[in-house]
Amino acid sequence: MLGNLKYKIFYTLAAAVFLLATAFVFFAGASGGEKSEDTDCVPLTVLMYHSILKDENMKNDYTLPPALLENDLKYLKENGYTSVVVEDLINYVFYGKNLPAKCVMLTFDDGYYNNYYYAYPLLKKYGFKGVLSPIAGESEKYTKSGEISVTYGIAGKNELEEMYKSGVFELQNHSYAMHSLAPRKGVNIKPNENEEEYVNEITDDINKAQDYIESITGKRAQCFVYPFGAKSKITEQTVRKLGFVCTLTCTEKPNTITREKESLFELGRYRRDNGESISQLLKRIEKYKVK
Numbered sequence: 001m002l003g004n005l006k007y008k009i010f011y012t013l014a015a016a017v018f019l020l021a022t023a024f025v026f027f028a029g030a031s032g033g034e035k036s037e038d039t040d041c042v043p044l045t046v047l048m049y050h051s052i053l054k055d056e057n058m059k060n061d062y063t064l065p066p067a068l069l070e071n072d073l074k075y076l077k078e079n080g081y082t083s084v085v086v087e088d089l090i091n092y093v094f095y096g097k098n099l100p101a102k103c104v105m106l107t108f109d110d111g112y113y114n115n116y117y118y119a120y121p122l123l124k125k126y127g128f129k130g131v132l133s134p135i136a137g138e139s140e141k142y143t144k145s146g147e148i149s150v151t152y153g154i155a156g157k158n159e160l161e162e163m164y165k166s167g168v169f170e171l172q173n174h175s176y177a178m179h180s181l182a183p184r185k186g187v188n189i190k191p192n193e194n195e196e197e198y199v200n201e202i203t204d205d206i207n208k209a210q211d212y213i214e215s216i217t218g219k220r221a222q223c224f225v226y227p228f229g230a231k232s233k234i235t236e237q238t239v240r241k242l243g244f245v246c247t248l249t250c251t252e253k254p255n256t257i258t259r260e261k262e263s264l265f266e267l268g269r270y271r272r273d274n275g276e277s278i279s280q281l282l283k284r285i286e287k288y289k290v291k
Contacts, residue, residue: 038098044084044255045285046105046248047072048269052118053151061273066118072278073126076104083128085170086223086246089257089264094245099257106130107248107269109174109225111139113153116163123168133174133225133248134160136209161216173221173244176209178202179228186227187235199238206242222246223264236266254285 050062052069059065076083082100091097106123108115111134123130134155142148143156155163163169175187184190187202206224213221224239229250239247246264253268270281 039101040259042092042099042101042103042257044089044099044103044105044257044267045282046107046255046267046269047281048250048271049106049108049115049119050110051112052114054118055151058151059274061271061275064272064274066122068274069119070122070126072272073122073128075278076128077126083123083130085129085131086172087170090222090245092257093259093261093264096259107225108132108169110135110179111155111160111174113142113148113155113159114150116155116159117150120163120166120168124166129167130169131172131223131225131248132160132163132169133172135174135177135179135227136212137175137177138179140212157216164217171213171217171221172223172225172248173206173209173213174225175227176205176212178205181228186230188230189232189234195234199234202235202238203242206239210242223248226250240265254288 049064049069051058051064052066053059053063054066056065080102081104082102084099084103084105088097088099088103092099106128108119108130111132115132119130138154139156139160142154143158146156147153148156160171164171178184178187180186184193187205189195189198210220220243222244223246224242224244225248226235231249236247245261246267248267248269250271251266251268252270255263255267257263270285272281276284
């Protein structure tokens with residue numbers, strides 16, 4: 001009898017230890033965010049989206065149907081990807097926090113109203129975060145006019161604020177009114193332009209966009225997203241002097257984020273178009289990494 005009692009106590013304690021260990025693993029894994037190993041080198045793929053529209057006739061290299069975006073999100077979810085935003089990268093580089101081992105950044109340029117209408121609910125549905133970079137001057141115009149257009153409109157201040165406060169979208173700087181191809185391409189210097197005047201002009205524009213973003217989020221954007229990817233050496237120097245610790249280009253290249261501050265500048269992005277599936281795109285990126 002005494003022997004049986006000892007065995008019962010032993011197995012009861014063993015079962016309790018097992019349950020406690022299982023619970024610890026479960027809750028540690030469910031915490032999200034910082035669940036990867038503490039490494040000093042993390043590969044990062046950045047995808048670049050623009051307009052999301054349901055009308056098949058509107059499809060082009062910069063306009064995708066919401067069904068394609070949903071397929072992307074579903075594939076990423078099923079294949080173990082975790083979305084990160086600029087703040088996550090900054091926390092990794094500057095504050096020693098971790099990044100997921102298999103992370104992806106979803107960026108949405110220009111701030112179209114259809115990002116609010118289609119992309120925002122889809123990201124919420126699949127538990128992803130995104131980086132939204134509105135043309136601040138256009139957003140301000142649509143806010144003042146009250147005009148709403150899923151087809152061509154830009155999200156106003158109320159929509160941007162809702163998306164930001166939800167935690168789904170982070171807001172970054174994409175200029176205030178320098179999103180055109182002429183007389184200058186984006187924020188790039190014009191031929192024969194006086195360097196001092198150029199620096200003053202883009203500084204004023206970028207700071208104006210910073211003020212607008214701060215009026216929504218309560219803080220200055222920390223990443224500058226180059227319109228059209230256009231820039232020069234002077235542009236990059238100016239952006240850094242303005243306090244940005246991260247920049248996004250339109251150059252298609254994979255990124256490696258390290259604990260070094262420099263790894264956050266000139267991050268490459270892959271434009272998402274209708275030419276290939278998300279699995280084909282990611283396989284192409286992987287081949288490029290190997291080379």
